[in-house]
Amino acid sequence: MTMSFSPGQFVLRPSTPEDLPAIERIAAASTFGINSLPPDRDFLLARIERSQHAFQTLDDASGEERYLFVLEDLAAGRVIGTSGIAASAGFHDRFYSYRNEFAVHASEALGESNRIHTLHLCHDLTGYTLLTSFYIEPEYADTVAPQLLSRARLLFIAEFAERFADRIAAETPGLCDAGGNSPFWDEVGRRFFNMDYPQAERLAGGRSKSFIAELMPHSPIYVPLLPETAQWAIGQLHPDGELPFSILLDEGFEADTYVDVFDAGPTVEARLAMLRTVRHARRATVVDAAVARGPWQLVTRTVREGFRATLAPVDAHGPAGLDAATRARLGVSIGDAVRVSPLVVDEACGEEGEA
Numbered sequence: 630m631t632m633s634f635s636p637g638q639f640v641l642r643p644s645t646p647e648d649l650p651a652i653e654r655i656a657a658a659s660t661f662g663i664n665s666l667p668p669d670r671d672f673l674l675a676r677i678e679r680s681q682h683a684f685q686t687l688d689d690a691s692g693e694e695r696y697l698f699v700l701e702d703l704a705a706g707r708v709i710g711t712s713g714i715a716a717s718a719g720f721h722d723r724f725y726s727y728r729n730e731f732a733v734h735a736s737e738a739l740g741e742s743n744r745i746h747t748l749h750l751c752h753d754l755t756g757y758t759l760l761t762s763f764y765i766e767p768e769y770a771d772t773v774a775p776q777l778l779s780r781a782r783l784l785f786i787a788e789f790a791e792r793f794a795d796r797i798a799a800e801t802p803g804l805c806d807a808g809g810n811s812p813f814w815d816e817v818g819r820r821f822f823n824m825d826y827p828q829a830e831r832l833a834g835g836r837s838k839s840f841i842a843e844l845m846p847h848s849p850i851y852v853p854l855l856p857e858t859a860q861w862a863i864g865q866l867h868p869d870g871e872l873p874f875s876i877l878l879d880e881g882f883e884a885d886t887y888v889d890v891f892d893a894g895p896t897v898e899a900r901l902a903m904l905r906t907v908r909h910a911r912r913a914t915v916v917d918a919a920v921a922r923g924p925w926q927l928v929t930r931t932v933r934e935g936f937r938a939t940l941a942p943v944d945a946h947g948p949a950g951l952d953a954a955t956r957a958r959l960g961v962s963i964g965d966a967v968r969v970s971p972l973v974v975d976e977a978c979g980e981e982g983e984a
Contacts, residue, residue, distance in 0.1 A: 632956065634772045636925050636940040638704040640958050641781045643676045643684045643936060644697040651708035652677070655764050666711065666762050667830075680713075683936050692717035692791035696785070697762060702769075703958070709769050710778045713762035714786065716793055723752035726887040726896055729864075731952070732849070733983060746852040747864070750845055757898065759784060761801035763873045769873055770957065776972055777927065779876045780906045782939035783826045784929045784968050787907045798899050799882070801874045802867040804892025813893035816859035821845050829891055845890070863893045870894065880904045910970040913943075915961050916949030925971045930959055937961075943969050 644652065652673050655665040667672065676697060683694035693716065700710035701950045704926060718724035727748040736743040765775045770925045786793045809827035822829060823879040852860055855879040864884075867872055874895070878884065881904050882897035889896055901907055906927065928951070941955045949967050951959070961967060 634702075634769070634774070635704070636773045637955065638702055638960070639709075639774050639939065640701050640703060640778050641698050641712075643934075644680055644699045646677055646681075648699050648708055648863060649674055649677060652697075652711060655708075655711055655766075656764075659764055664716065666764070683716075690716060691720075692756075692794065693720045694879060695761075695784075698713060698778075698782065700765070700774060702774075710774065710852045711762050711767040712760070712764075712778050712782055714782055714793070715759040715761055716893045718757045718759045718798065719752065719755040723889050724755040724757075725750060726754055726892065727751070727850075728753060728887055729885065730849070732851075737804050741984065743851075747849040748888070750847055750853060750890070751887075752897065754798050754896070756794055757796045757798040757928065758793040758901075760876040760877075762798075765872070773925075773972070775872055776876060777938060777940055779873055780880070780927055780970070780972065781929055783880070783901070783904055783926065784910055784970060785940070786901060787910065788929070788931055788968060789933055790901070795901050797882075797904070797952050798887075798896060798898040799869040799873070799877055800889050801877075801894050803889055803892030804862045804865050804867055804872075805892060812858040812862040814853070814891055816856050817850065817893075818845070818891060829878055837854040838919065864888055864895050866894060867892075871959055880906060906970045907971075910968050912966055913947070913949035915956065915963055915965045915967055915971050916948040916950050916961055918952050921950060921955060923950075925972060927970045928955070928959065929968045930961060931968060935960055940972065947972070958981045976978045 653670060656668045656673060659666055675877050680696055680697035696713050696714040699708045702709045713740050728751045730747050730749055732745045732747050733742065734745060763779060765778055803811065803813060805826060811826040814826040816827060851862065877897050882899040884895045884897045887896035888894060921942040923942045925940050926943045928939055928941050928943060928949065937959045939955065939958045941951060949969055
């Protein structure tokens with residue numbers, strides 16, 4: 630059966646304890662590698678409560694804050710996705726990745742020169758703001774919902790820039806099978822840890838991966854020495870990661886430099902100010918519109934506690950003319966300020982990602 634959706638029926642908002650059953654369902658359905666939402670009820674409730682504190686506190690940001698959003702389908706009356714933000718990667722410790730590099734070895738006597746792919750354990754991304762916890766229910770993957778779920782976070786970061794870094798990163802899941810077997814982990818990580826990939830992910834549990842660096846070698850890994858299955862896995866996406874990855878690339882993220890220390894999935898990074906949604910965003914004053922007009926755009930509140938984001942037809946210039954239904958979805962009144970950014974509603978294609 631083909632389902633019909635209107636862009637205006639989706640609202641992104643902060644998670645609450647009442648969302649716990651839905652988030653448990655999402656955590657159970659998530660791909661291996663989405664370790665910031667492990668299927669652990671106590672952990673998830675603590676994550677929601679920590680997020681609530683981050684949204685509500687009036688204290689200066691420490692960098693320890695973690696925000697968790699849910700996407701609600703108002704027409705269906707249920708939560709259909711999650712996304713999150715970690716204010717500072719590796720807040721309590723260094724945040725590790727592998728950096729792709731190439732070493733050139735040459736012999737003048739033999740007239741030979743080789744360019745060798747190497748992986749270097751690094752903590753370059755420590756202190757970056759991380760996009761995390763992306764999941765959208767499969768039946769919504771080909772709608773505009775994933776765009777709202779991913780991109781609204783960027784306007785939240787831009788609105789409260791003093792709480793975040795000016796560089797943003799996101800991990801996306803690498804290759805593994807239904808049993809949790811990862812070609813890269815099996816040939817690299819498992820050599821130094823007596824555990825399989827799912828065990829390593831559970832041990833990480835959304836925390837720092839610094840324990841990996843304690844046992845992993847700090848010398849470069851020469852990729853040609855790895856089995857072909859592990860070589861091929863480097864920088865490859867799990868099929869469920871294609872949707873969020875494509876959205877992030879469309880935003881302007883770069884994906885060639887870093888890979889995850891567990892499964893070698895690509896880690897993307899960019900300057901916040903260079904991302905498409907942020908570059909094209911504008912502040913506007915809400916005015917009444919009996920009938921909303923203009924292209925569909927992403928519209929967000931400009932408050933931290935009670936943050937909301939939705940899609941609505943808004944003129945490209947001037948005030949934000951919102952009808953009563955849209956104002957109710959956002960929780961705004963005439964005269965309030967909103968952020969507006971253009972969004973092409975038919976770009977979505979895919980399913981889940983982000984660790």
